[in-house]
Amino acid sequence: MKVLVTGGAGFIGSHIVDQLLEAGHEPIVVDNLITGNERFLHGKVSFYRVDIRDEQVEDVFRQERPVAVIHQAAQSSVPVSVDEPVHDAEININGTIRLLEASRKFGVEKFIYASSAAVYGNPCYLPIDEAHPTQPLSPYGISKFTPEYYIKAFQELYGLSYTIFRYANVYGQRQMSTGEGAVIAIFLDRLLRGLPLRIDGDGEQTRDYIHVTDIAAANVSALTRADNQTLNIGTGISTSINKLVQLLGQLSNEPVTVSYGPPRAGDIKHSYFDIRAARQHLDFKPRIPLEQGLRQTADYLLQIKGI
Template identity: 65%
Template sequence: MKVLVTGGAGFIGSHIVDQLLAGGYRPVVVDNLSTGSENYLRSEVPFYRMNIQDERLSEVFRAERPDAVIHQAGQSSVSLSIENPAGDAETNILGTIRLLEGCRRYGVKKLVYASSAAVYGNPQYLPIDEKHPVSPLSPYGISKYTPETYLQAYRDLYGLSYTVFRYANVYGVRQVPHGEGAVISIFIDKLLRGEPLTIFGDGEQTRDYIYVEDIASANVAALEKADGETLNIGTGISTSINELIRVFEKTLGRKIDRAHGAERPGDIKYSYFDNTRALRLLDWAPKTDLESGLKRTFEYYSQACMQ
């Protein structure tokens, strides 16, 4: 099966490409390299450097004729979406529509779409399941949710199968240390610089942290399973910032300096997923516990600093 991966040179997408190759699939990558790197790609993988809203995207579909698409490309910053909502929408909504049109015109059988926990807004109950009301708080949350409705329409109108994934907080090797969801990467960057870790508020705010390779394996599983489903992809484990730092201290075998800042307005206090449906429908489960994932990620960046 040939699989087009948008954002395939990026943090999550490059891990998906690695697992596709290992599974005998034939990946093709589209990426504008705004956050990705060609260093993450293998020479045998066809690569097209372009934005997903580029009119030339149809030429990629015509040349490659993919059987499926895994859609990871997008604008992923909440703050940038607030500063420039039109630009956010152009990438996340209009770019996805252009991708869907390529799927329709060239007979793609399935699209796997990376949505976000941001579609839920402030949790009304925990853990968050897929029945939780959708109430995004930012243009980013809106622009990640809107393509979900387009996918439903394209299935009904044109028979395009899909699976939607709403990601928890993804971390791991190759992550860029900035952005609202990259707290682990930001912490590692500060640790390697010898700087204290900043805790905003009391540090008891919680998130669901999932290792990138587990996210990648869920995407590969969805090529064959969970048609027409919207699934939460996380660990189902709630971890506070204070707990996260304690795991870092255990991993590194030393105390970590901390700085404290005021609680940031607009931050969601508590959030974690119910991943029961993903476990059942994908025949999938996250394999990397937080301590192991942090150790692997820290070692990766430590080695990169020494090169």
């Protein structure tokens, strides 16, 4: 199957491209390389350096005629969304609409969209299921949630099948230590350079950490499953920051220096997913335990940094 992957040279997108190739599909990558890296792409992949906001993106659809679109490209920083909400909306909302319209024009059969746990806001209950109220707290959360309505409208109006994924905290190889939710990449980078770790708050705040290869597997599976479903993709396991630091210390076999500061304003204290719907509709099962994923990520950083 020919599959167009936006953001396909990025952290998550490049892993999706790798798994598409392994499964015998033909990925087409669209990426403006602002946060992506062309070195992450296999030589067999057709690559277009195009911004999803540009009219040029329609030319890619016209030339390639993809059967499916996996849409990963996004402005993913909460602070940037707060400082530049128009910029955030232009990419996350308008860019997605442009992709949907191109999909309609050129006969795309399936549209797979990367949404976020940020759409839920402060949890009313745990674990968070797909019926949980959506009350995003930032322009980023709003701009990731708004396209979900457009996607559902395109299904109703034009028959474009979709799967919407709301991701938990994704980590793994190729993640930048400057990205949103990149606490593992940040901590590992500092740990491997012998620097102390800083935790905002008491460290008892919890998140659901899922390895990027499990996220990629869910996207590839959705090409033929979970039509017109909105699904949480995580592990269903709650892990505190303090527990994370403990696991990282075991990896390094070195004492870890940690300082604690005041909690960040607006931070959510606890969050983890109910993934029963993903199991039901996608036959999804996360396969990389946190300890194994941390080891793989640390080994990758050691290799690329030459530490």
